[in-house]
Amino acid sequence: MxxxxxxxxxxxxxxxxxxxxxxxxxxxxxxxxxxxxxxxxxxxxxxxxxxRSGHFVAATFENFQSEFLQMALYVVLTIFLRQIGSAESKSLNEKEEVDREPVNRPDAPSAVKKGGWRLAIYKHSLSLAFLMLFICSWIGHLYGSYHSLLEENRLEGKAPIAMRKFLMEPQFWFETFQNWQSEFLSVASIVILSIYLRQKGSPESKPVDSPHMETGK
Structure with missing residues (x-):
């Protein structure tokens, strides 16, 4: 259908x-x-x-970078790390479907059919994409935050500062880490809460009648 x-x-x-x-x-x-x-x-x-101002660019990419960092780490760390009872974790003992080597079949993506370096990259393309998005967003945040400070200094009649000196100031790093910590907490929350709590119909939850210590969906 x-x-x-x-x-x-x-x-x-x-x-x-x-x-x-x-x-x-x-x-x-x-x-x-x-x-x-x-x-x-x-x-x-x-x-x-x-x-086009640094204020808008910084505020936008400040949020983007923390989200993409969260997803990059989540995709990579769930390969190796486990959490007993969590719907977000792979099985503690058994190999899962996502662990098997790709098979060249008629409906497989073109990179799988071509093999070689294309397949080698494609096998890690999701984490690589999130990593590149994080790096670009981090650069965007840095650019925006720096130019926002330059504009603020201009309005107040202060002299501009060099980018290198700006990176030694606490403002940019405060903006960075205040977003990172919230993303890390949100991931920890879904990992831990999905051990004990359920949402019928959601793929992010275990079945309602699953035991608490049953790991995975």
């Missing part, structure tokens, strides 16, 4: 719509907040200018 496009892609569509709404709301309220700062210095900040 072939399902309609929206049904087949509803999970990703809903999250992308929520993302777009949240990003637009962030841009609007961030602009309103920065406008107050500019008005205090007798200047006007247009929305188009704000969207």
């Amino acid at each position: 072939k399902h309609p496009f929206l049904y087949r892609n509803s999970l990703s569509i809903v999250f992308l719509v929520l993302f777009a709404f949240a990003l637009l709301a962030q841009a609007y309220f961030g602009w309103k907040e920065q406008q107050e700062t500019y008005q205090e210095h007798g200047e006007y900040l247009a929305l188009s200018s704000y969207l």
Whole structure:
């Protein structure tokens, strides 16, 4: 039975719509907040200018990088580490379907069929993609945070500082680690809470009648 496009892609569509709404709301309220700062210095900040500002870039990529770091670590660490009773962990003793070597079959992805270096990369493509997204987001956060400080110094009549000196200041690292710690806590929460709690119908939960110490879904 072939399902309609929206049904087949509803999970990703809903999250992308929520993302777009949240990003637009962030841009609007961030602009309103920065406008107050500019008005205090007798200047006007247009929305188009704000969207190119360090303040908006830093705030956006500051959140992106922590999410991508979380997912990269989650994908990689769940290969090797276990948590007894958690729906997010692989079995403590048995090999699972994701552990087997890929088989060249008619419906396999093209990288599997071609083999060689393409297959070697494809076998780790998910973690590599999240790692690259994290690195790009980290650079975006650094760029935005640095230029936000330069603009703040300009408004206050202070001299600009070099990037190297900025990296030695606590501001950027405070912004970085305040996001990282929240992501690590959220992963730990789903790993631990899924041992004892259930959500009927969710693939992130064990079946409702599963014993607490049963590991995996």
